[in-house]
Amino acid sequence: MKGEILLAGLDIGTNKTNTLIAELREDNTIDIVGVGSVPSQGVKRGVIIDLDQAVESVRESVGNAERMAGVQIDSAVVAVNGSHISSFNSQGVIAISKEHPEITEEDIEKVIEAAKAGVIAPERDLIHVLPREFILDGQKGILDPLGMTGSRLEGKVHIVTGSVTAIQNLLKCMEIAGIEVDELIFGNLACGNAILNRTEKELGVLLIDMGAGSSDISIFINDNIAYSSILPLGGIQVTNDLAIGLKISIEEAERLKIKYGNVMENYVSPDDVIEIMRRNESTKESISKKYLIDIIEPRVHEIFSLIREEVERSNYLSTVTQGVVLTGGCALLPGITDLASKVFERNVHIGRPNYQGELNDLVNEPRFSTVMGLLDYSMEQITATPSRRAKRKKSGSTLQKAINWLRDFF
Numbered sequence: 001m002k003g004e005i006l007l008a009g010l011d012i013g014t015n016k017t018n019t020l021i022a023e024l025r026e027d028n029t030i031d032i033v034g035v036g037s038v039p040s041q042g043v044k045r046g047v048i049i050d051l052d053q054a055v056e057s058v059r060e061s062v063g064n065a066e067r068m069a070g071v072q073i074d075s076a077v078v079a080v081n082g083s084h085i086s087s088f089n090s091q092g093v094i095a096i097s098k099e100h101p102e103i104t105e106e107d108i109e110k111v112i113e114a115a116k117a118g119v120i121a122p123e124r125d126l127i128h129v130l131p132r133e134f135i136l137d138g139q140k141g142i143l144d145p146l147g148m149t150g151s152r153l154e155g156k157v158h159i160v161t162g163s164v165t166a167i168q169n170l171l172k173c174m175e176i177a178g179i180e181v182d183e184l185i186f187g188n189l190a191c192g193n194a195i196l197n198r199t200e201k202e203l204g205v206l207l208i209d210m211g212a213g214s215s216d217i218s219i220f221i222n223d224n225i226a227y228s229s230i231l232p233l234g235g236i237q238v239t240n241d242l243a244i245g246l247k248i249s250i251e252e253a254e255r256l257k258i259k260y261g262n263v264m265e266n267y268v269s270p271d272d273v274i275e276i277m278r279r280n281e282s283t284k285e286s287i288s289k290k291y292l293i294d295i296i297e298p299r300v301h302e303i304f305s306l307i308r309e310e311v312e313r314s315n316y317l318s319t320v321t322q323g324v325v326l327t328g329g330c331a332l333l334p335g336i337t338d339l340a341s342k343v344f345e346r347n348v349h350i351g352r353p354n355y356q357g358e359l360n361d362l363v364n365e366p367r368f369s370t371v372m373g374l375l376d377y378s379m380e381q382i383t384a385t386p387s388r389r390a391k392r393k394k395s396g397s398t399l400q401k402a403i404n405w406l407r408d409f410f
Contacts, residue, residue, distance in 0.1 A: 005382065008065075008076035009374030010058065010179070011187065012170070014043050014213030014236065015329060017057040018371045019065040020363065021073060028383045030375060032359045034069030036061040037367070045213035045232055046082025046187075048169045051176070058177040075180035077374040079187040080127060080170060083214055083232040084163035087186075089132070090115045091156045101149040103136070108146065111155035124161040127186055132156045132224045143223065158225050160186045182378065188216040188228055190373030195327055195351035196220060204319040206344070207351070208307060209369065210330035212236045217307055219316045227316045233303050235330040238296055245295045246287070249279050257333075260289055263297045264335030300336065304343040323347035327366040 005024040011017070021034030038060045042053025066072050092114025096107060108131075116129055134142040135154035145153060167184070174181050192207045201220040209216040212235040218228040235257070242253035260274050272289035311317045323346045326336060331350050340348040353364050353372040363372060 006071060006073060007375050007378040007382075008062075008073045009079075009190075009371040009378065010062065010076040010174075011079040011081070011371040011374065012043060012046075012048075012054065012058065012173075013040055013081065013211050013367075013370075014046055014234070015211065016040055016367060017043075017061040018368060019061040019076070020368070020371050020375055021065045021069045021071065022375050022379075024379060024382060028379070030379055031357050032355060032363055032375075034065035034067075034071070035359060035362050036063065036065030036068070038064065043213075045234075046211070047084055047163075047166050048173055051169060051173055054173045055176045058173060058179065062177065062179060073179070075182050076174075077182045077378045078170070078174060078179075078184055079190055079370050079374060080162055080167065080184045081187040081211070081214070081216065081370075082162075082166060083230055084166040085127075085160065085186065085216075085230050086124070086162075087158060087160040087228045088119070089156065089158055089227070090119050091154060092117065093152065093154045096151050096153055098151065101151065103145045103148050103150065103153060105146065107153060108134075108155070111153050112157055115155050115157045116159055119159065120161055123164055125164045125167045126159070127162050127167075127184060128158075128160040128189065130158040130160070130189070130225055132158055132226060133222065141222070158228070160189070160228065183381075185374055185377055186228075187370045188218045189225060190377060191216075191327060191370040192218055192220055192225065192373070193376055194353055194373035195369050196325060198223070200322040200325070203322050205322040206311065206320045206324045206346070208324060208326050208328075208340075210234055210303075210326060210328040212329060215303055215307060215328075217310065219311065219314070219320065221316075221319050226319070227311075227314050229310055229314075231303065231306055231310065233306065234328075237303070238299050238330070241295050241299050242292065246276060246291075247279055248276055252277050252279075256292060257296070260292055261296055262289075262293050262334045263300045263339045265290060265293050265297070268293065296333070297339070300330075300333065300339060301343065304340055308343055320344075320346060323349070325349060325351040327351040327369045329367045331366045 007022045009020050017040045019036035022030040022032045041057045042050030048054045092111050094111045133156045134145045136145050136150040137152050191209050201223050204221040207218045214234050215231040219226050239253045243250050268289050273286045274289050275284040324344050337348045352366050355363050
Protein backbone atom coordinates (compact mmCIF):
# COMPACT_ATOMS: atom_id res chain seq x y z
CA MET A 1 0.00 0.00 0.00
CA LYS A 2 3.01 2.26 0.29
CA GLY A 3 2.94 5.05 -2.25
CA GLU A 4 -0.80 4.78 -2.89
CA ILE A 5 -3.08 7.77 -2.32
CA LEU A 6 -5.59 7.11 0.43
CA LEU A 7 -9.14 8.48 0.36
CA ALA A 8 -11.55 8.47 3.28
CA GLY A 9 -15.24 9.26 3.63
CA LEU A 10 -17.18 9.63 6.88
CA ASP A 11 -20.95 9.80 7.32
CA ILE A 12 -22.29 10.50 10.83
CA GLY A 13 -25.93 9.48 10.77
CA THR A 14 -28.58 9.25 13.46
CA ASN A 15 -28.34 5.46 13.56
CA LYS A 16 -24.91 4.59 12.13
CA THR A 17 -21.52 6.24 11.77
CA ASN A 18 -19.94 4.87 8.60
CA THR A 19 -16.35 5.16 7.43
CA LEU A 20 -14.77 3.94 4.20
CA ILE A 21 -11.07 4.01 3.35
CA ALA A 22 -9.96 3.46 -0.24
CA GLU A 23 -6.78 3.46 -2.29
CA LEU A 24 -6.67 5.54 -5.45
CA ARG A 25 -4.94 3.53 -8.16
CA GLU A 26 -2.92 4.87 -11.08
CA ASP A 27 -5.84 4.19 -13.45
CA ASN A 28 -8.05 6.51 -11.36
CA THR A 29 -10.14 3.71 -9.88
CA ILE A 30 -10.51 3.00 -6.19
CA ASP A 31 -10.05 -0.10 -4.09
CA ILE A 32 -11.91 -0.03 -0.81
CA VAL A 33 -9.60 -1.39 1.86
CA GLY A 34 -11.30 -0.42 5.11
CA VAL A 35 -14.91 -0.39 6.36
CA GLY A 36 -16.15 0.88 9.71
CA SER A 37 -19.80 0.97 10.73
CA VAL A 38 -20.88 1.45 14.33
CA PRO A 39 -24.04 2.62 16.11
CA SER A 40 -24.12 6.40 16.41
CA GLN A 41 -24.19 7.94 19.86
CA GLY A 42 -24.93 11.55 20.72
CA VAL A 43 -26.66 12.25 17.39
CA LYS A 44 -30.33 13.09 16.85
CA ARG A 45 -31.81 13.71 13.42
CA GLY A 46 -28.32 14.07 12.03
CA VAL A 47 -27.36 16.77 14.54
CA ILE A 48 -24.79 16.27 17.30
CA ILE A 49 -26.42 16.69 20.71
CA ASP A 50 -23.68 15.10 22.85
CA LEU A 51 -20.18 15.94 21.67
CA ASP A 52 -18.30 13.38 23.75
CA GLN A 53 -20.51 10.49 22.63
CA ALA A 54 -20.33 11.55 18.98
CA VAL A 55 -16.54 11.74 19.16
CA GLU A 56 -16.39 8.18 20.51
CA SER A 57 -18.59 6.93 17.65
CA VAL A 58 -16.31 8.61 15.11
CA ARG A 59 -13.19 7.20 16.72
CA GLU A 60 -14.64 3.70 16.83
CA SER A 61 -15.87 3.80 13.23
CA VAL A 62 -12.60 5.23 11.89
CA GLY A 63 -10.58 2.85 14.07
CA ASN A 64 -12.42 -0.19 12.73
CA ALA A 65 -11.82 0.94 9.14
CA GLU A 66 -8.15 1.64 9.86
CA ARG A 67 -7.59 -1.79 11.41
CA MET A 68 -9.18 -3.49 8.43
CA ALA A 69 -7.07 -1.43 6.01
CA GLY A 70 -3.88 -1.66 8.04
CA VAL A 71 -3.35 2.10 7.75
CA GLN A 72 -4.04 5.29 9.64
CA ILE A 73 -5.84 8.30 8.19
CA ASP A 74 -5.64 11.90 9.34
CA SER A 75 -8.29 13.47 7.10
CA ALA A 76 -11.60 12.64 5.43
CA VAL A 77 -14.40 14.08 3.34
CA VAL A 78 -17.35 14.34 5.71
CA ALA A 79 -21.10 14.34 5.02
CA VAL A 80 -23.23 17.05 6.56
CA ASN A 81 -26.79 15.87 7.17
CA GLY A 82 -29.74 16.54 9.38
CA SER A 83 -32.83 18.60 9.99
CA HIS A 84 -30.78 21.83 10.23
CA ILE A 85 -30.04 21.74 6.48
CA SER A 86 -32.06 24.04 4.25
CA SER A 87 -31.80 24.80 0.55
CA PHE A 88 -33.32 27.06 -2.04
CA ASN A 89 -32.91 28.23 -5.63
CA SER A 90 -31.63 31.68 -6.56
CA GLN A 91 -30.36 33.52 -9.60
CA GLY A 92 -28.14 36.44 -10.49
CA VAL A 93 -27.29 38.48 -13.55
CA ILE A 94 -24.28 40.49 -14.71
CA ALA A 95 -23.35 42.54 -17.76
CA ILE A 96 -20.36 41.42 -19.83
CA SER A 97 -17.82 44.02 -20.91
CA LYS A 98 -18.20 45.01 -24.57
CA GLU A 99 -14.43 45.22 -24.85
CA HIS A 100 -14.07 41.62 -23.63
CA PRO A 101 -17.30 39.79 -24.55
CA GLU A 102 -15.83 36.31 -24.03
CA ILE A 103 -17.06 34.66 -20.81
CA THR A 104 -14.25 34.06 -18.33
CA GLU A 105 -13.94 32.18 -15.04
CA GLU A 106 -14.19 35.55 -13.30
CA ASP A 107 -17.52 36.27 -15.03
CA ILE A 108 -18.90 32.92 -13.91
CA GLU A 109 -17.83 33.57 -10.34
CA LYS A 110 -19.36 37.05 -10.44
CA VAL A 111 -22.76 35.85 -11.63
CA ILE A 112 -22.85 33.12 -8.99
CA GLU A 113 -21.80 35.63 -6.34
CA ALA A 114 -24.70 37.81 -7.51
CA ALA A 115 -27.07 34.85 -7.16
CA LYS A 116 -26.17 34.31 -3.51
CA ALA A 117 -25.73 37.94 -2.49
CA GLY A 118 -27.95 38.90 0.43
CA VAL A 119 -29.91 35.63 0.57
CA ILE A 120 -27.99 33.80 3.32
CA ALA A 121 -28.95 34.65 6.90
CA PRO A 122 -26.18 35.32 9.45
CA GLU A 123 -27.07 32.22 11.46
CA ARG A 124 -26.68 30.02 8.39
CA ASP A 125 -23.43 28.58 7.04
CA LEU A 126 -22.96 28.18 3.29
CA ILE A 127 -22.32 24.56 2.32
CA HIS A 128 -22.78 24.58 -1.46
CA VAL A 129 -23.58 26.94 -4.30
CA LEU A 130 -24.45 24.52 -7.09
CA PRO A 131 -24.80 25.98 -10.61
CA ARG A 132 -27.96 24.69 -12.30
CA GLU A 133 -28.13 26.62 -15.55
CA PHE A 134 -26.69 29.67 -17.28
CA ILE A 135 -28.57 31.96 -19.66
CA LEU A 136 -26.53 33.98 -22.13
CA ASP A 137 -28.37 36.79 -23.94
CA GLY A 138 -31.63 34.88 -23.52
CA GLN A 139 -30.26 31.52 -24.62
CA LYS A 140 -31.24 29.03 -21.93
CA GLY A 141 -29.94 25.60 -20.97
CA ILE A 142 -26.22 26.40 -20.95
CA LEU A 143 -24.33 24.27 -18.44
CA ASP A 144 -20.89 25.84 -18.91
CA PRO A 145 -20.65 29.25 -20.62
CA LEU A 146 -16.84 29.48 -20.37
CA GLY A 147 -15.40 30.81 -23.64
CA MET A 148 -18.74 31.82 -25.12
CA THR A 149 -19.42 35.43 -26.11
CA GLY A 150 -22.30 37.64 -25.08
CA SER A 151 -23.37 40.79 -23.27
CA ARG A 152 -25.67 39.53 -20.47
CA LEU A 153 -25.07 36.46 -18.34
CA GLU A 154 -27.63 35.01 -15.94
CA GLY A 155 -26.91 32.19 -13.53
CA LYS A 156 -29.37 29.92 -11.73
CA VAL A 157 -28.02 28.14 -8.67
CA HIS A 158 -29.12 25.79 -5.91
CA ILE A 159 -27.89 26.95 -2.50
CA VAL A 160 -27.48 24.57 0.44
CA THR A 161 -26.97 25.99 3.93
CA GLY A 162 -26.74 24.62 7.44
CA SER A 163 -27.02 25.90 10.98
CA VAL A 164 -23.78 27.61 12.05
CA THR A 165 -24.04 25.92 15.45
CA ALA A 166 -24.63 22.43 14.04
CA ILE A 167 -21.74 22.72 11.57
CA GLN A 168 -19.37 24.11 14.20
CA ASN A 169 -20.20 21.19 16.48
CA LEU A 170 -19.57 18.75 13.63
CA LEU A 171 -16.19 20.32 12.93
CA LYS A 172 -15.37 20.31 16.64
CA CYS A 173 -16.26 16.63 16.83
CA MET A 174 -13.88 15.84 13.99
CA GLU A 175 -11.13 17.98 15.53
CA ILE A 176 -11.34 16.17 18.87
CA ALA A 177 -11.40 12.81 17.09
CA GLY A 178 -8.17 13.77 15.33
CA ILE A 179 -9.57 13.83 11.78
CA GLU A 180 -9.02 16.84 9.55
CA VAL A 181 -12.03 17.70 7.40
CA ASP A 182 -11.03 17.91 3.73
CA GLU A 183 -14.51 19.03 2.69
CA LEU A 184 -18.07 19.07 4.04
CA ILE A 185 -20.49 17.68 1.45
CA PHE A 186 -24.29 17.74 1.62
CA GLY A 187 -25.14 14.09 2.23
CA ASN A 188 -27.94 13.78 -0.30
CA LEU A 189 -25.81 15.32 -3.05
CA ALA A 190 -23.06 12.77 -2.41
CA CYS A 191 -25.65 10.00 -2.22
CA GLY A 192 -27.17 10.92 -5.57
CA ASN A 193 -23.81 11.02 -7.30
CA ALA A 194 -23.05 7.52 -6.03
CA ILE A 195 -26.23 5.72 -7.05
CA LEU A 196 -28.00 7.66 -9.82
CA ASN A 197 -27.12 7.13 -13.45
CA ARG A 198 -26.69 9.90 -15.99
CA THR A 199 -30.05 9.28 -17.66
CA GLU A 200 -31.89 9.64 -14.37
CA LYS A 201 -30.08 12.86 -13.50
CA GLU A 202 -30.59 14.24 -17.00
CA LEU A 203 -34.30 13.48 -17.45
CA GLY A 204 -35.54 13.94 -13.88
CA VAL A 205 -35.51 11.69 -10.82
CA LEU A 206 -36.60 11.95 -7.19
CA LEU A 207 -34.07 10.62 -4.68
CA ILE A 208 -35.23 9.76 -1.15
CA ASP A 209 -32.60 8.83 1.42
CA MET A 210 -34.58 7.35 4.31
CA GLY A 211 -32.37 7.43 7.36
CA ALA A 212 -33.19 6.88 11.00
CA GLY A 213 -33.72 10.53 11.92
CA SER A 214 -34.79 12.14 8.66
CA SER A 215 -35.76 11.57 5.05
CA ASP A 216 -33.57 13.61 2.71
CA ILE A 217 -35.14 14.35 -0.66
CA SER A 218 -33.61 15.75 -3.84
CA ILE A 219 -34.73 16.16 -7.43
CA PHE A 220 -32.08 15.94 -10.15
CA ILE A 221 -32.80 17.25 -13.63
CA ASN A 222 -30.59 18.40 -16.52
CA ASP A 223 -27.64 16.76 -14.77
CA ASN A 224 -27.98 19.10 -11.78
CA ILE A 225 -29.71 19.13 -8.43
CA ALA A 226 -32.77 21.36 -8.85
CA TYR A 227 -34.52 20.92 -5.51
CA SER A 228 -33.75 19.46 -2.10
CA SER A 229 -35.39 19.32 1.29
CA ILE A 230 -35.15 17.51 4.62
CA LEU A 231 -38.19 15.91 6.24
CA PRO A 232 -37.52 15.29 9.97
CA LEU A 233 -39.15 11.86 9.89
CA GLY A 234 -37.43 8.53 9.37
CA GLY A 235 -36.92 5.04 10.69
CA ILE A 236 -36.82 6.11 14.32
CA GLN A 237 -40.50 7.08 14.11
CA VAL A 238 -41.32 3.54 12.96
CA THR A 239 -39.32 2.14 15.86
CA ASN A 240 -41.08 4.44 18.34
CA ASP A 241 -44.50 3.45 16.99
CA LEU A 242 -43.67 -0.22 17.49
CA ALA A 243 -42.42 0.42 21.02
CA ILE A 244 -45.59 2.26 21.98
CA GLY A 245 -48.04 0.01 20.13
CA LEU A 246 -46.56 -3.24 21.40
CA LYS A 247 -45.50 -1.93 24.84
CA ILE A 248 -41.92 -3.04 24.30
CA SER A 249 -38.51 -1.41 24.71
CA ILE A 250 -36.93 0.71 21.97
CA GLU A 251 -34.23 -1.94 21.58
CA GLU A 252 -36.80 -4.71 21.12
CA ALA A 253 -38.78 -2.55 18.69
CA GLU A 254 -35.66 -1.92 16.58
CA ARG A 255 -34.89 -5.65 16.55
CA LEU A 256 -38.41 -6.50 15.39
CA LYS A 257 -38.35 -3.81 12.70
CA ILE A 258 -35.09 -5.09 11.27
CA LYS A 259 -35.93 -8.78 11.49
CA TYR A 260 -39.66 -8.83 10.72
CA GLY A 261 -40.52 -5.36 9.44
CA ASN A 262 -42.80 -5.11 6.43
CA VAL A 263 -45.06 -2.48 4.87
CA MET A 264 -47.42 -4.57 2.72
CA GLU A 265 -50.05 -6.83 4.25
CA ASN A 266 -50.13 -9.23 1.31
CA TYR A 267 -46.45 -10.03 1.91
CA VAL A 268 -47.25 -12.13 4.98
CA SER A 269 -49.67 -14.90 5.90
CA PRO A 270 -52.35 -14.20 8.54
CA ASP A 271 -51.05 -17.27 10.34
CA ASP A 272 -47.47 -15.97 10.70
CA VAL A 273 -46.58 -15.32 14.33
CA ILE A 274 -43.50 -13.92 16.03
CA GLU A 275 -42.28 -13.76 19.60
CA ILE A 276 -41.80 -10.46 21.41
CA MET A 277 -40.47 -9.51 24.82
CA ARG A 278 -42.80 -7.15 26.66
CA ARG A 279 -41.27 -4.27 28.58
CA ASN A 280 -40.35 -5.13 32.19
CA GLU A 281 -41.27 -8.77 31.65
CA SER A 282 -39.03 -11.82 31.39
CA THR A 283 -41.37 -14.03 29.37
CA LYS A 284 -41.94 -13.98 25.64
CA GLU A 285 -45.32 -13.53 23.99
CA SER A 286 -46.52 -14.57 20.54
CA ILE A 287 -48.30 -12.06 18.29
CA SER A 288 -49.41 -12.03 14.69
CA LYS A 289 -46.80 -10.71 12.28
CA LYS A 290 -49.62 -8.81 10.61
CA TYR A 291 -49.88 -6.69 13.75
CA LEU A 292 -46.42 -5.27 13.00
CA ILE A 293 -47.52 -4.30 9.50
CA ASP A 294 -50.61 -2.59 10.89
CA ILE A 295 -48.24 -0.34 12.85
CA ILE A 296 -45.43 0.12 10.32
CA GLU A 297 -47.41 0.66 7.12
CA PRO A 298 -49.38 3.75 8.22
CA ARG A 299 -46.22 5.51 9.40
CA VAL A 300 -44.25 4.80 6.21
CA HIS A 301 -47.28 5.79 4.12
CA GLU A 302 -47.46 9.06 6.06
CA ILE A 303 -43.78 9.80 5.42
CA PHE A 304 -44.18 9.17 1.68
CA SER A 305 -47.36 11.27 1.57
CA LEU A 306 -45.62 14.19 3.28
CA ILE A 307 -42.72 13.90 0.84
CA ARG A 308 -45.13 13.94 -2.10
CA GLU A 309 -46.85 17.04 -0.71
CA GLU A 310 -43.44 18.73 -0.33
CA VAL A 311 -42.47 17.92 -3.91
CA GLU A 312 -45.86 19.06 -5.22
CA ARG A 313 -45.40 22.42 -3.46
CA SER A 314 -42.04 22.76 -5.18
CA ASN A 315 -43.73 22.40 -8.59
CA TYR A 316 -41.12 19.82 -9.60
CA LEU A 317 -43.22 16.66 -9.42
CA SER A 318 -43.98 16.76 -13.13
CA THR A 319 -40.25 16.67 -13.90
CA VAL A 320 -39.81 13.29 -12.18
CA THR A 321 -40.03 11.28 -15.40
CA GLN A 322 -37.49 8.63 -14.37
CA GLY A 323 -39.30 7.66 -11.19
CA VAL A 324 -38.22 7.49 -7.58
CA VAL A 325 -35.05 6.02 -6.11
CA LEU A 326 -35.10 4.95 -2.45
CA THR A 327 -31.95 4.48 -0.42
CA GLY A 328 -30.84 4.55 3.21
CA GLY A 329 -31.42 1.99 5.95
CA CYS A 330 -35.24 2.10 5.80
CA ALA A 331 -35.20 1.32 2.09
CA LEU A 332 -34.65 -2.34 2.94
CA LEU A 333 -38.12 -2.79 4.47
CA PRO A 334 -39.86 -5.49 2.39
CA GLY A 335 -42.66 -4.08 0.24
CA ILE A 336 -41.49 -0.48 0.52
CA THR A 337 -41.10 0.02 -3.25
CA ASP A 338 -44.68 -1.15 -3.85
CA LEU A 339 -46.00 1.23 -1.23
CA ALA A 340 -43.94 4.12 -2.61
CA SER A 341 -45.18 3.38 -6.14
CA LYS A 342 -48.78 3.75 -4.96
CA VAL A 343 -48.11 7.06 -3.23
CA PHE A 344 -45.96 8.69 -5.91
CA GLU A 345 -47.60 7.03 -8.92
CA ARG A 346 -44.15 6.48 -10.36
CA ASN A 347 -41.76 3.60 -10.87
CA VAL A 348 -39.70 3.06 -7.73
CA HIS A 349 -36.52 1.09 -7.16
CA ILE A 350 -33.89 0.72 -4.46
CA GLY A 351 -30.64 2.59 -5.03
CA ARG A 352 -27.37 1.21 -3.77
CA PRO A 353 -23.67 1.56 -4.62
CA ASN A 354 -22.34 -0.53 -7.48
CA TYR A 355 -18.77 -1.10 -6.32
CA GLN A 356 -17.16 -4.05 -8.14
CA GLY A 357 -14.02 -4.64 -6.11
CA GLU A 358 -13.28 -6.59 -2.97
CA LEU A 359 -15.54 -5.89 0.02
CA ASN A 360 -18.42 -5.22 -2.37
CA ASP A 361 -20.59 -7.52 -0.28
CA LEU A 362 -20.14 -5.10 2.62
CA VAL A 363 -20.45 -1.71 0.93
CA ASN A 364 -23.09 -2.28 -1.75
CA GLU A 365 -25.89 -1.58 0.72
CA PRO A 366 -28.16 1.49 0.81
CA ARG A 367 -26.71 2.64 4.14
CA PHE A 368 -23.33 3.15 2.44
CA SER A 369 -24.72 5.23 -0.46
CA THR A 370 -23.71 8.56 1.02
CA VAL A 371 -20.22 7.57 2.11
CA MET A 372 -19.55 5.99 -1.28
CA GLY A 373 -20.50 9.31 -2.85
CA LEU A 374 -17.97 11.03 -0.59
CA LEU A 375 -15.23 8.76 -1.93
CA ASP A 376 -16.34 9.54 -5.48
CA TYR A 377 -16.10 13.25 -4.71
CA SER A 378 -12.65 12.88 -3.18
CA MET A 379 -11.46 10.91 -6.19
CA GLU A 380 -12.82 13.51 -8.63
CA GLN A 381 -11.11 16.34 -6.76
CA ILE A 382 -7.73 14.64 -6.91
CA THR A 383 -7.88 13.30 -10.47
CA ALA A 384 -9.20 16.60 -11.87
CA THR A 385 -5.81 18.22 -11.23
CA PRO A 386 -2.80 15.90 -11.67
CA SER A 387 -0.57 18.04 -9.45
CA ARG A 388 -2.85 17.34 -6.54
CA ARG A 389 -2.00 13.65 -6.69
CA ALA A 390 1.31 14.37 -4.95
CA LYS A 391 -0.27 15.94 -1.91
CA ARG A 392 -3.88 16.34 -0.84
CA LYS A 393 -4.48 19.92 0.22
CA LYS A 394 -7.31 22.40 0.23
CA SER A 395 -7.10 25.12 -2.37
CA GLY A 396 -9.37 27.73 -3.92
CA SER A 397 -12.67 29.10 -2.70
CA THR A 398 -15.70 27.03 -1.81
CA LEU A 399 -17.43 28.66 -4.76
CA GLN A 400 -14.75 27.65 -7.24
CA LYS A 401 -14.72 24.09 -5.87
CA ALA A 402 -18.47 23.89 -6.43
CA ILE A 403 -18.09 25.06 -10.03
CA ASN A 404 -15.26 22.62 -10.71
CA TRP A 405 -17.09 19.71 -9.12
CA LEU A 406 -20.24 20.31 -11.12
CA ARG A 407 -18.21 20.43 -14.33
CA ASP A 408 -16.23 17.29 -13.54
CA PHE A 409 -18.93 15.28 -11.87
CA PHE A 410 -22.10 15.70 -13.86
